[in-house]
Amino acid sequence: MEIEKLQDRTNVEKLTTVLYPVLFGIFIAVLWQTQILHKILGTDTFTLPLPGRIISIIGDNHATILKNVGATLIVALGGLTAGSLFGYLLGIISTAFPKWGAGGLTVVSAFNAVPIIAIAPILNNLTKDFSKDANTRSMLAKMLVVMITCTVAMSINAYRGLTELKPFSLDLMQSFAASKLEIFFKLRVPNSVPYIFTALRVSVPACVISALVSEYFAEYIIGVGRQIRENIVLAQYATAWAYIFVACAIGIIMYLILLTLEGILLKGRR
Amino acid sequence: MKKMMKKMLPKVSAFLLVCILAVSMTGCGSTSTSTPDASSAAPVAAASSAAPAESVATAPAASSGPYYDESATAESVVTDGAGKGKVGNWGLGNEYEIKALLTKYGQPTDYLSQAFDMDGFDDDSILLASAMTYNELGLVTNSYKGGYSYGDKVKYIDMNDEGVAMLEDNIFCTSAFAKANPNTVKAFLYASMKGWKDACANPEEAAKIVFKYGSSVSSEHQSYMAAEVKKLVETDTKGTTVTDYGNMDDTAMQQTLDLAKKYIKLEDSTAADKLQTLTLDNIRDTSYLAEAIKSTDGKFGTPEKADVKIQLKWLPQAQFMGYYVALDKGYYKDAGLNVTITPGGGDISETTAVNSGQVDFGVTWVSNLIAANAGGMDLTEVSQVFQRSGLVLVYKINK
Numbered sequence: 001m002e003i004e005k006l007q008d009r010t011n012v013e014k015l016t017t018v019l020y021p022v023l024f025g026i027f028i029a030v031l032w033q034t035q036i037l038h039k040i041l042g043t044d045t046f047t048l049p050l051p052g053r054i055i056s057i058i059g060d061n062h063a064t065i066l067k068n069v070g071a072t073l074i075v076a077l078g079g080l081t082a083g084s085l086f087g088y089l090l091g092i093i094s095t096a097f098p099k100w101g102a103g104g105l106t107v108v109s110a111f112n113a114v115p116i117i118a119i120a121p122i123l124n125n126l127t128k129d130f131s132k133d134a135n136t137r138s139m140l141a142k143m144l145v146v147m148i149t150c151t152v153a154m155s156i157n158a159y160r161g162l163t164e165l166k167p168f169s170l171d172l173m174q175s176f177a178a179s180k181l182e183i184f185f186k187l188r189v190p191n192s193v194p195y196i197f198t199a200l201r202v203s204v205p206a207c208v209i210s211a212l213v214s215e216y217f218a219e220y221i222i223g224v225g226r227q228i229r230e231n232i233v234l235a236q237y238a239t240a241w242a243y244i245f246v247a248c249a250i251g252i253i254m255y256l257i258l259l260t261l262e263g264i265l266l267k268g269r270r
Numbered sequence: 271m272k273k274m275m276k277k278m279l280p281k282v283s284a285f286l287l288v289c290i291l292a293v294s295m296t297g298c299g300s301t302s303t304s305t306p307d308a309s310s311a312a313p314v315a316a317a318s319s320a321a322p323a324e325s326v327a328t329a330p331a332a333s334s335g336p337y338y339d340e341s342a343t344a345e346s347v348v349t350d351g352a353g354k355g356k357v358g359n360w361g362l363g364n365e366y367e368i369k370a371l372l373t374k375y376g377q378p379t380d381y382l383s384q385a386f387d388m389d390g391f392d393d394d395s396i397l398l399a400s401a402m403t404y405n406e407l408g409l410v411t412n413s414y415k416g417g418y419s420y421g422d423k424v425k426y427i428d429m430n431d432e433g434v435a436m437l438e439d440n441i442f443c444t445s446a447f448a449k450a451n452p453n454t455v456k457a458f459l460y461a462s463m464k465g466w467k468d469a470c471a472n473p474e475e476a477a478k479i480v481f482k483y484g485s486s487v488s489s490e491h492q493s494y495m496a497a498e499v500k501k502l503v504e505t506d507t508k509g510t511t512v513t514d515y516g517n518m519d520d521t522a523m524q525q526t527l528d529l530a531k532k533y534i535k536l537e538d539s540t541a542a543d544k545l546q547t548l549t550l551d552n553i554r555d556t557s558y559l560a561e562a563i564k565s566t567d568g569k570f571g572t573p574e575k576a577d578v579k580i581q582l583k584w585l586p587q588a589q590f591m592g593y594y595v596a597l598d599k600g601y602y603k604d605a606g607l608n609v610t611i612t613p614g615g616g617d618i619s620e621t622t623a624v625n626s627g628q629v630d631f632g633v634t635w636v637s638n639l640i641a642a643n644a645g646g647m648d649l650t651e652v653s654q655v656f657q658r659s660g661l662v663l664v665y666k667i668n669k
Contacts, residue, residue: 124385138383218383235621236645
């Protein structure tokens with residue numbers, strides 16, 4: 001009886017945590033479409049077009065928009081995987097050489113402070129001779145930017161996941177005369193899985209943001225971020241808003257996919 | 271159950287690792303040809319070893335060297351450059367004349383995004399680079415600080431000669447502002463044109479004045495720019511000399527509007543439809559300039575608004591020397607105006623700044639004004655300062 005009541009309560013809590021933000025979103029959308037929001041912010045429908053118009057632009061241009069979404073996704077996901085793998089590798093190296101590993105990671109985290117706007121044009125120049133195709137080489141330059149932003153979060157979390165083991169578990173393994181390799185694969189790697197997701201919770205939104213920003217400086221004109229800029233400079237605010245909408249959707253959907261994956265893979269762990 | 275989970279976990283995590291690895295390998299495979307690892311060291315190494323090989327490989331077939339023959343026609347140069355996908359432009363509304371030129375010679379209208387320096391042209395990643403006669407072309411040919419010293423080793427294709435010229439720097443404000451402040455507009459035009467006349471009579475002096483007010487470039491480049499801008503202000507698209515400064519020539523304006531309708535692609539269908547309905551009367555008003563020119567003393571009655579701001583299209587440089595000369599010599603003050611010149615170049619474009627009332631006047635290209643009006647602004651040009659296009663495509667010749 002008691003347990004059932006408790007479950008009921010958690011179900012209601014789960015429902016309200018989803019319901020309240022959704023209701024708030026609908027509330028804002030209604031204010032927006034009825035132009036009450038424009039009065040509150042003191043703006044006009046030119047700078048802040050109505051949702052209906054924005055959605056109709058997305059509908060009219062879905063082919064062009066999908067092409068740009070594709071380009072942005074390749075950059076974001078490519079940079080995320082490359083950065084996460086590289087970061088995990090750094091984590092492994094610092095675990096293997098603990099004496100300078102932790103110190104090395106501090107240096108790596110200093111990279112986190114590098115503003116990507118500053119390195120994007122530099123990477124454009126460095127990748128110039130990579131390919132004759134401008135789209136390919138600028139794709140690589142953008143991916144490198146994303147990779148740098150994703151590496152740090154993963155390396156620090158991977159290091160923690162590989163070293164912060166459950167009390168006595170390392171002693172237990174050693175008492176079984178387990179080799180270093182066995183300890184690594186049977187204890188350290190499984191232990192690091194939740195930490196990988198902690199890192200991804202930081203780097204998934206970051207990879208979308210840095211992909212959008214790196215497109216601003218890219219040699220080849222493609223991508224959702226680039227379209228936002230081009231349209232704002234050309235005073236096409238409604239179209240720019242359509243791309244802003246799409247950019248938000250990419251970020252939110254990717255985060256939801258991550259949460260779902262985490263829920264499936266870490267079931268029973270948390 | 272829990273035990274099973276624990277047993278499963280290493281497998282699951284190993285599977286996850288393999289998955290990530292596989293995805294990254296395929297991801298890199300599509301972009302990388304030399305090294306599967308996308309580390310930042312790889313491109314640096316490639317840069318030093320692959321550069322000479324690449325410049326040989328890009329040699330146009332129909333010429334005797336890596337670049338173009340001195341006698342090559344505009345058509346053959348454009349066709350070759352476009353075929354290699356090595357035509358550059360800055361985009362952001364500067365690309366319509368290039369698109370028109372590519373279309374003229376039956377080429378696809380794709381172009382490379384060009385940075386605001388000429389490094390891409392220097393290292394051959396762009397064979398036909400966009401350049402303004404008064405700015406980038408000078409950097410390419412001249413050997414002063416910041417120049418690339420190509421001298422006569424480059425030639426260029428002029429948009430005016432090719433019949434695809436679109437008019438550039440103008441003076442504009444919102445229609446509402448012009449209607450509400452006619453005296454201010456007339457006085458501002460009178461003083462500005464006096465400034466331009468003065469600047470064109472003494473470009474050297476004008477360059478020094480601009481440099482004094484804060485300059486984005488060296489003083490040598492500033493004087494080069496002043497001399498070139500003078501040509502744009504005093505010559506029309508056909509090469510004829512113009513004496514009435516700021517004149518809005520109907521033929522050139524109509525050509526600009528026609529090309530704009532053809533090459534400005536707007537994804538917003540409402541804006542795209544509006545673009546096609548625009549006429550010259552929707553984008554310019556000649557009445558204010560006509561009265562400003564008629565006046566001999568610059569007195570138009572009390573200005574409705576005495577404190578006015580003008581936002582330039584770019585950073586302070588001799589491209590805008592007329593306004594700086596008018597300010598420095600007190601022409602604005604004589605007209606009863608207190609003028610502030612705001613440099614451009616940020617992401618708040620001059621059209622947006624004027625439309626929102628942050629500034630009263632702006633300097634923009636006619637094509638940008640057309641796009642803005644299609645998008646829902648109500649801007650009107652009150653003077654056309656540059657009488658011909660300053661855009662060229664510069665290319666290296668075999669020498």
